[in-house]
Structures are given as structure tokens and as C-alpha cells.
Amino acid sequence: MWASLRPDAAGLVPCIVQDAVTREVRMLGYMNESALAATLACGEVTFFSRSKGRLWKKGESSGNVLRLLELRTDCDRDALVALVEPVGPTCHLGQRSCFSRRLVPAADEDEGPGAGRAAFLHRVEQVIEDRRHGRGVTSPTGRSYVRSLLESGAGRIGDKLREEADELATAVASETDERVAAEAADLVFHTLVALALRCVPLDAVVAVLEERFGRSGIDEKAARSRP
Known part of the structure; x- marks a missing residue:
């Protein structure tokens, strides 16, 4: 080579x-x-x-x-x-990238960082898949929370989804924005674990959202309720 x-x-x-x-x-x-x-x-x-x-x-x-x-x-x-x-941040200063200093503003400030953060969900999806197969476990005990959830099955994961959804609802009603973000992150994470259990890729969820995008929510829900 x-x-x-x-x-x-x-x-x-x-x-x-x-x-x-x-x-x-x-x-x-x-x-x-x-x-x-x-x-x-x-x-x-x-x-x-x-x-x-x-x-x-x-x-x-x-x-x-x-x-x-x-x-x-x-x-x-x-x-x-x-x-x-x-694996972890790349820059010796603790930043994710060594190229974190912007000299010229991006043409679209919203699209650039947002696109990267959205793609990060695919990385989380890959990590969950790795843990399923025992790869990349960092705990000194060799145990993985994700793997234990997957091995416990749909019942346990369903309980976690309901628990996290309830905590998010409580945060939305009466807690700080930081708590809302944290509880939403917990719910998204456990949703990804549930998808992994059923072998449903994140892209399948995105495809559904793309198909619904631009349609009235009222019309879309009405269409789903028809026999």
C-alpha cells in the first residue's frame, strides 16, 4: 500500500x-x-x-x-x-475535535452543529449494538448497563421507558430547563435501547418522521385512526 x-x-x-x-x-x-x-x-x-x-x-x-x-x-x-x-475526545485539550476554533462563521450556523448532533444519535446506536455483543465495555467490573437491559427483555425496558417518560413529564411541568434536557436525554437513550432490542434501526424511525414531515398533525393522526 x-x-x-x-x-x-x-x-x-x-x-x-x-x-x-x-x-x-x-x-x-x-x-x-x-x-x-x-x-x-x-x-x-x-x-x-x-x-x-x-x-x-x-x-x-x-x-x-x-x-x-x-x-x-x-x-x-x-x-x-x-x-x-x-473513543472519547480527540484533542489533547479535551475537545471532541482539534479543529474547534472557528475563524470564519459557518454559512448556516444552525445547520452545521445541528447536523453533527443529530448524527451523534447514530453513534449512540452503534455503541448500544457494541454493548449487546460485549464490545467496548469500560466498567472495571466488565458489566454493561445496556447489555443487562437488553438481556432483561421487553418487560424491563418497557418499565424503564414509562419511568423515564414520567420523569420527563414531571420536569416539563415544574423543573428547570436543564432538568428537562437531562430527562429528555434519558428517554431518548432508553428508546434507542428499545429499538435495539427489536432490531429496529434508527433510520427506520427517521424515515417515518420524514414521511410525516410537512403534513398536518391533525390530518396525520386522523389517517392513522382510520380502519
Whole structure:
């Protein structure tokens, strides 16, 4: 693979790291032949650190690794894009992305960040699926709350949905906006777990919303009530 690339005079190729789900650019690093080989061998992005003068696996000390899902090159074969599943924040300052400082405002302030946050739900969906299969458990005990819920079945998950919905209703009626957001997040999360139990993808829910979008809510409900 390295032989097909065109490194610079120092034997390096820039590698842009991009979240495979949200398409957010996480960081930029440089690879030499050994770094590329190490990345492909371990499945986690490894760079050549120009400041340290050695191979450096992202997250080797913090644990915030970048799991490689796909690797692409540009038309000139002198740059790479790594599509990854990030574990935790990527920036050493604790930010999700190293590219968090905006120099020019986005053309549509609402669409940019909102699109990324909406795509984040797909990442949560993937994490739930990982936990179902015992992957990526971070608890020292090796236990997973998500997996225990899925193993407990529809009855237990239904109870959690009713519990979280009731807590959200209470928050809407009498608590702070922060509590409303927190309780809504709990309900959304447990809804995703319920979807995973039934193997219903989030995209199926989005498709229903898209189909209903632009229709009168009154008309739509009336249509559903007809035999």
C-alpha cells in the first residue's frame, strides 16, 4: 500500500482523521511507512510524531484511541483520510475535535452543529449494538448497563421507558430547563435501547418522521385512526 503513495521529502504523508458517522474532522497527523503498517496491523490510528521523532499511537496514554474503519487517499496519492470510530475526545485539550476554533462563521450556523448532533444519535446506536455483543465495555467490573437491559427483555425496558417518560413529564411541568434536557436525554437513550432490542434501526424511525414531515398533525393522526 505504501508503495502506491507519494510521501514528501521527509517520507511523510498527511492523514486527516474524520469521524465515520458524523463526518466531523477530528485531527491531522502524519504517517510514514512504519506508522501506516502499524495502523493497519493494530486497527488503531498510529502516526509518526515529528516532535517526538517516533511512532505514536493516538490515545496511547489517554485511552482515546481512533479505531480505523476505512482508509482513503486523494487523487494525487499524497494525502490520506482515515475514517474512524473515536473513543472519547480527540484533542489533547479535551475537545471532541482539534479543529474547534472557528475563524470564519459557518454559512448556516444552525445547520452545521445541528447536523453533527443529530448524527451523534447514530453513534449512540452503534455503541448500544457494541454493548449487546460485549464490545467496548469500560466498567472495571466488565458489566454493561445496556447489555443487562437488553438481556432483561421487553418487560424491563418497557418499565424503564414509562419511568423515564414520567420523569420527563414531571420536569416539563415544574423543573428547570436543564432538568428537562437531562430527562429528555434519558428517554431518548432508553428508546434507542428499545429499538435495539427489536432490531429496529434508527433510520427506520427517521424515515417515518420524514414521511410525516410537512403534513398536518391533525390530518396525520386522523389517517392513522382510520380502519
